[in-house]
Amino acid sequence: xxxxxxxxxxxxxxxxxxxxxxxxxxxxxLLHTPLMSLxxxxxxxxxxxxxxxxxxxxxxLSTLLGTVAVAASMTNIxxxxxxxxxxxxxxxxxxxxx
Amino acid sequence: xxxxxxxxxxxxxxxxFVFSLKWLSHPKTARRGVVAGVLGMTFAVIGxxxxxxxxxxxxxxxxxxxxxxxxxPLSRVPLTAVPQRTALSHAFGGLAAGLVGxxxxxxxxxxxxxxxxxxxxxxxxxxxxxxxxxxxxxxxGKLQEVIPTRPxxxxxxxxxxxxxxxxxxxxxxxxxARPETWQLFPVIGGLSLVFGVLLIIPIGGADxxxxxxxxxxxxxxxxxxxxxxxxxxxxxxxxxxxxSSGLILSIIxxxxxxxxxxxxxxxxxxxxxxSAAAQQQRSYKSATAEDVAQMLTAATSxxxxxxxxxxxxxxxxxxxxxxxxxxxxxIDVKFAIHPVAGRMPGxxxxxxxxADIPYDRLVEMEEINKDMPQVDVxxxxxxxxxxxxxxxxxxxxxxxxxxxIDADKAKxxxxxxxxxxxxxxxxxNDLYYADRTLMLFGDSKAALGHVVDQLKTGS
Numbered sequence: 001x002x003x004x005x006x007x008x009x010x011x012x013x014x015x016x017x018x019x020x021x022x023x024x025x026x027x028x029x030l031l032h033t034p035l036m037s038l039x040x041x042x043x044x045x046x047x048x049x050x051x052x053x054x055x056x057x058x059x060x061l062s063t064l065l066g067t068v069a070v071a072a073s074m075t076n077i078x079x080x081x082x083x084x085x086x087x088x089x090x091x092x093x094x095x096x097x098x
Numbered sequence: 099x100x101x102x103x104x105x106x107x108x109x110x111x112x113x114x115f116v117f118s119l120k121w122l123s124h125p126k127t128a129r130r131g132v133v134a135g136v137l138g139m140t141f142a143v144i145g146x147x148x149x150x151x152x153x154x155x156x157x158x159x160x161x162x163x164x165x166x167x168x169x170x171p172l173s174r175v176p177l178t179a180v181p182q183r184t185a186l187s188h189a190f191g192g193l194a195a196g197l198v199g200x201x202x203x204x205x206x207x208x209x210x211x212x213x214x215x216x217x218x219x220x221x222x223x224x225x226x227x228x229x230x231x232x233x234x235x236x237x238x239g240k241l242q243e244v245i246p247t248r249p250x251x252x253x254x255x256x257x258x259x260x261x262x263x264x265x266x267x268x269x270x271x272x273x274x275a276r277p278e279t280w281q282l283f284p285v286i287g288g289l290s291l292v293f294g295v296l297l298i299i300p301i302g303g304a305d306x307x308x309x310x311x312x313x314x315x316x317x318x319x320x321x322x323x324x325x326x327x328x329x330x331x332x333x334x335x336x337x338x339x340x341x342s343s344g345l346i347l348s349i350i351x352x353x354x355x356x357x358x359x360x361x362x363x364x365x366x367x368x369x370x371x372x373s374a375a376a377q378q379q380r381s382y383k384s385a386t387a388e389d390v391a392q393m394l395t396a397a398t399s400x401x402x403x404x405x406x407x408x409x410x411x412x413x414x415x416x417x418x419x420x421x422x423x424x425x426x427x428x429i430d431v432k433f434a435i436h437p438v439a440g441r442m443p444g445x446x447x448x449x450x451x452x453a454d455i456p457y458d459r460l461v462e463m464e465e466i467n468k469d470m471p472q473v474d475v476x477x478x479x480x481x482x483x484x485x486x487x488x489x490x491x492x493x494x495x496x497x498x499x500x501x502x503i504d505a506d507k508a509k510x511x512x513x514x515x516x517x518x519x520x521x522x523x524x525x526x527n528d529l530y531y532a533d534r535t536l537m538l539f540g541d542s543k544a545a546l547g548h549v550v551d552q553l554k555t556g557s
Binding site: 004006009016017020023024026030031033035036037039043044046047049050051054056058061062063066067068069072073074076079080084087088089090091092093094 | 111115116118119120122123124125128129131132135136138139143147149151152153154155157158160161162164165166172173174175180183184187188190191193194198200204205208215311314318320321322325326327328329330331334335336337339340341342343344345346347350435437442443445447448451452456457458460
């Protein structure tokens with residue numbers, strides 16, 4: 001695994017936060033509920049860490065904790081993306097008047 | 099070689115996540131944003147599965163299947179239950195972070211590999227993860243009304259809460275200095291779990307939009323902390339995106355209530371108010387569905403102001419019928435959305451979109467207020483504090499200074515409410531006693547249903 005020292009990690013964190021603030025500032029207030037469910041699904045990226053713990057199989061306890069974490073994250077991924085799309089489908093413009 | 103593939107997948111995933119949020123900025127491109135998010139997540143998962151450290155796929159597969167099976171029904175909940183679902187998913191996010199932090203601590207403790215950096219990151223991860231877990235569960239319980247939604251307060255509450263958090267943080271610092279004192283680990287985890295519960299107990303329903311946003315930020319930050327623990331840039335980036343989204347939403351919600359974070363978290367809104375309002379009998383005027391139908395059809399412009407009452411009564415489809423009827427007659431119907439109307443950011447927009455109301459009819463508070471004096475009828479449906487003129491005029495009111503939708507400035511205001519009881523925050527609302535206000539009593543769905551009937555028979 002490539003190693004990451006604390007300063008590089010903080011650098012990445014700071015830059016990502018700035019990008020996040022700038023991008024999300026532009027999200028229309030109309031879409032704040034879908035925004036929350038989408039970022040929810042994206043932060044379920046915790047699945048990556050959970051998969052590693054569950055798959056390394058170091059001890060039975062860590063495997064168990066990892067598996068539960070995989071399940072919890074996957075729930076967020078599946079429900080987060082599906083419900084976001086379901087809500088976004090409902091946002092329609094006025095049909096053009098003939 | 100495989101190591102490089104994983105990193106390439108992670109870089110692609112990061113880029114796709116940023117685009118996903120960028121495309122979400124407008125309803126026209128928003129669904130593309132979901133596709134980008136799904137693609138990004140797929141890359142991230144495949145990249146991780148290629149990892150050489152993984153020796154078995156059995157448990158991963160079980161976790162993925164269980165998560166999928168749980169996730170599908172959770173994505174099909176009625177839209178009025180979306181706030182609960184969101185709170186629940188923050189809980190899952192916090193849980194995953196807490197569990198991974200716990201597992202990593204145990205593994206590194208056994209192997210003697212705990213460094214200062216690793217232990218610090220783990221301490222932050224488990225405090226944030228576990229407090230988000232129980233706090234969000236409590237919030238979900240309150241939103242689902244499994245737990246009483248009134249704020250519960252007792253003497254010394256803030257002192258006890260902050261004391262517990264303080265003990266957890268101090269234990270964390272000791273643990274960082276001496277990582278082998280494993281006895282402290284369950285103390286930190288346990289206190290964080292308890293703190294999450296205690297943090298939400300004094301929070302009332304009207305504050306839920308802010309609290310959900312704040313928990314969103316915590317869930318994101320706990321993913322960031324996991325990234326620090328696992329030295330994984332993708333986790334840090336995606337977590338930071340989620341964290342900044344939660345932060346922005348929290349700030350918007352606080353501004354919309356003219357309150358600070360500390361005030362929301364430690365202020366126990368709604369408890370002070372009941373005694374403050376003078377309990378005198380005041381007169382108000384009530385209207386029948388027939389009156390309302392007549393006044394609506396006589397108007398040239400109508401502004402609908404929805405609130406939590408519309409969500410509770412599931413009245414959005416009745417509202418749409420009124421909208422259809424009036425727009426067909428050439429009456430200009432707009433919807434004024436207060437940022438904290440409902441129980442989470444954007445709650446009203448989603449419900450109205452579900453009822454097929456075009457999104458260009460949904461207008462933000464700042465914009466509609468300029469036009470309010472020219473509006474013929476303001477129709478308030480289950481909204482209370484967000485239209486309370488005391489916020490403008492009464493410095494003694496708990497909501498003084500909060501920006502509101504000026505329903506009282508319209509030529510006529512019709513307010514639908516179940517009874518004359520004060521709203522959630524327990525604050526009396528002068529709007530209901532104003533000369534130009536008519537009350538339409540009843541459950542929002544039933545009352546508006548009668549109005550629809552009257553509109554149809556009257557035409």
